């Protein structure tokens with residue numbers, strides 16, 4: 228086919244919503260390049276998912292089915308997609324930057340002597356006269372952006388970061404479904420995946436909290452948590468945290484915000500000593516208002532903050548607690 | 557069990573961000589370097605596995621210029637048995653495949669039972685080198701791993717999924733795992749460990765020159781543009797506090 232191929236993600240017949248962001252990216256890239264966009268879905272018993280895709284503006288929908296693709300394994304996915312890509316020879320392969328894609332896409336690209344351009348936050352077409360797009364990635368935990376270009380011949384593999392493209396932007400249309408049956412054998416699948424499970428019942432529902440005070444590694448030590456707890460109490464807020472705080476056991480896991488924790492959208496998210504790594508931002512970007520207190524003016528949290536304070540949290544937080552208490556009194 | 561841990565040396569998290577004159581990286585003249593955070597957890601997991609099984613060897617490998625030896629030395633002080641420095645001054649001009657190849661060359665000779673890497677580097681954030689390395693070596697892998705348990709015929713690992721979910725995965729050895737931060741408590745190097753590290757083997761091997769041209773190229777780096785218009789609140793802590801309270805009352809309306 229040449230053109231753009233988007234690899235969608237599903238588990239047990241349910242889409243990973245990020246797939247539609249990748250689909251939007253694929254459609255837009257194809258339009259810019261004046262080429263066509265197709266999509267692939269892998270699994271077993273996925274006819275209804277393929278039909279759903281067939282209502283999108285795509286040239287083809289590849290329904291890649293095999294019993295051994297029922298549950299995800301890197302070995303199964305790499306082998307199946309390698310075969311599909313050899314047959315379809317897409318110029319660009321777009322994927323959502325999910326945990327699953329991180330698990331198999333680098334190996335898939337390696338099969339083609341290519342390198343995945345991972346976790347892309349924008350696709351630009353700035354240089355006139357050349358068709359090769361620029362892919363923007365973040366470096367240094369979001370403190371720096373970098374422009375990358377694909378310089379080899381062969382398929383260009385790109386994974387797109389959550390929230391970069393809007394799923395609602397996917398254009399409707401009509402596509403032909405093509406069944407693709409990869410050659411797979413049980414010996415090829417070297418790992419045995421178990422069922423997904425959760426560690427403990429969730430007793431705190433941060434997603435309903437109107438005000439969240441969230442604390443990060445800037446707090447330094449567990450013993451210092453008292454000052455944010457007091458602020459949180461003064462505001463009548465729920466206390467939340469970045470991952471390292473929960474990893475250390477300073478606050479329970481269920482108070483973690485981010486891609487491996489909860490997703491929140493309060494009226495106010497007050498980020499204290501949090502740098503704003505993307506895995507944290509995806510969990511709180513939808514907040515109505517964000518206030519960030521951080522001593523580093525380059526901290527990426529300021530990119531999503533409505534109000535920012537560059538300063539020492541140990542000086543500012545106690546003053547803020549006092550001011551809030553006074554305002555409420 | 558013979559375990560190889562791939563360790564990357566990266567700039568400290570609070571490194572000053574000044575773009576270098578070639579526009580492709582930050583000025584590195586006076587950067588301080590440290591171990592990539594998840595790699596420290598990979599090392600910890602390896603040391604605990606060795607302690608649990610009572611036998612085996614932990615070999616740490618790092619590719620980069622001479623300065624990476626300090627990070628390797630720290631790993632030795634924490635308890636690794638040997639270190640291999642893959643000397644390469646041109647890593648930034650190699651792509652992931654190129655870097656993984658250099659590591660594969662050095663690790664293959666060791667024929668380890670298990671290879672641990674971090675899940676992603678703090679500086680480049682590719683999240684790929686481990687998976688590519690496994691593919692080059694032709695061994696199975698699992699990513700974003702929190703716990704490792706030796707079982708009959710291989711390993712049982714706990715893999716993190718999105719939104720607070722996990723799954724167990726079983727696999728035969730040899731295998732490669734990319735380790736997530738936070739699964740264990742990190743140990744500190746003891747004085748004794750630091751002393752002992754000086755006598756441990758640190759082998760330097762030279763990376764073979766890059767084969768062919770990279771598949772992707774970094775063209776330039778720049779500071780990100782803000783997604784939102786951030787209003788910066790300035791003044792003394794008390795003044796800032798008053799300003800925030802005003803915003804909370806009249807703009808955000810939560811007071």
Ligand SMILES: Cc1cc2nc3c(=O)[nH]c(=O)nc-3n(C[C@H](O)[C@H](O)[C@H](O)COP(=O)(O)OP(=O)(O)OC[C@H]3O[C@@H](n4cnc5c(N)ncnc54)[C@H](O)[C@@H]3O)c2cc1C
Nearest residue numbers: 443444445469470485486487488500501502506507522540
């Ligand atoms: C697969 C994966 C999943 C992840 N999932 C999550 C997740 O769900 N949630 C999550 O949060 N992270 C997650 N992470 C980790 C994430 O990448 C970051 O490492 C983490 O969010 C950093 O936490 P932090 O901002 O608290 O710490 P740091 O990045 O260390 O930032 C601390 C900040 O505090 C500031 N600071 C220090 N001292 C002070 C002071 N006195 N006053 C004011 N400011 C100060 C510093 O300037 C710095 O910006 C995940 C990572 C991966 C790879």
Ligand SMILES: Nc1ncnc2c1ncn2[C@@H]1O[C@H](COP(=O)(O)O)[C@@H](O)[C@H]1O
Nearest residue numbers: 562563619673674676677682683684685
């Ligand atoms: N130069 C290097 N030397 C040793 N290990 C490395 C090197 N680069 C990457 N790695 C390993 O690969 C992991 C993932 O890195 P990356 O693909 O850059 O995100 C790191 O956590 C390290 O374990």
